[in-house]
Amino acid sequence: MNILAINPGGMSTKVAVFHNDKAIFSQTINHPTQELTAYSCIAEQKEYRKKAIMNALKAQGLQLSNIDEFVGRGGMVRNLEGGIYRINEAYLHDAAIGLNGQHASNLGGILAHELAQESQAGKIAYTVDPVMVDEYEDIARLSGMADISRVRSFHALNHKAVAGRYAREKGKPLSELNLIVAHLGSGISVGAHKMGRIVDVNSALGGDGPMSPERAGGVPPLALIDMCFSGQYSRQEVYTKLIGEGGVYSYLGTKDMLEVEHRVEGGDTKATLVMESMAYQVAKEIGACAVVLNGDVDAVILTGSIARSHLLTGWISQRIRFISSEIVLYPGEEEMDALVVGVLDGLSGRRPILNY
């Protein structure tokens, strides 16, 4: 069985074709900023990204008729349980309007659906563990203001994938493990996995949690209110200060953690302070997750691209060793594999396929 997996990101679209669980083709299509900024919203980028995917397939001699199943990363749709979902009209509607916000992942399911339809009318496409996975316990939902519930969008797909990998490697069922997963990428999400369910996690888009290379994380709200009403900034400008040009970028003018690491190695004290502060905030969030798990933590997993930085993971590890001696590094992300394995599991009946 050939499966096409589509994972749209802020500046790129990852596309892969798997034969069963083995990738036979994989490419990250980078989209130049000037091409993306021509579109006023994510939904408008659909045809542009579709064309890029079709060109990438064509260059490999692949056609839609060679593909049996289609899966796309799930976006900011409604809050839902983790799992494998059929893309239906309700999903397409919520992803197109960005029910819970604008994010490139909103296009994943939509593109998978459209390409499935183009291959064969009525063909169903799938999504797996969208960014709005919600397995919170009720106690975690209160924000402290009755009008506002804690919302989260996070790297649910990779969280679930690395937790599953750890369980397999240990030969234990996930339902018997308490894990803390910290995904360290452009955005950062740290989640408490209680016996297979992500019962609390910070939003990778901010509001709470650590700063990231380009996002502010939790910022003092009173100062933020003053900024919003100062008349100096538009809504979009404040948004960009929080997401896109917040975090490390706001202090150092770069989002590239490899460059930051080089600066640290060169003795740059400001870069050292900022990078170490990011590590400190991640460690603090891991500490919060340990409390959520009542201190009963089997392992802490550090994943995402920045988990490749020994400097950063070293700083984090120093602070969290008392929580668990088992600190596991799974650098990078396993999102494409996770999409495909989800479809294979669903179609073979190993896991249920859910209705959105």
Ligand SMILES: Nc1ncnc2c1ncn2[C@@H]1O[C@H](COP(=O)(O)OP(=O)(O)OP(=O)(O)O)[C@@H](O)[C@H]1O
């Ligand atoms: N070997 C490395 N060491 C340190 N940092 C790295 C390394 N490789 C990549 N990074 C950094 O990881 C950050 C995120 O890059 P990546 O390409 O994973 O973004 P992304 O996929 O948009 O993030 P996300 O995981 O939030 O979706 C960048 O700051 C990049 O410089």
Ligand SMILES: CCCC(=O)O
């Ligand atoms: C919203 C989750 C993924 C990201 O941080 O971009």
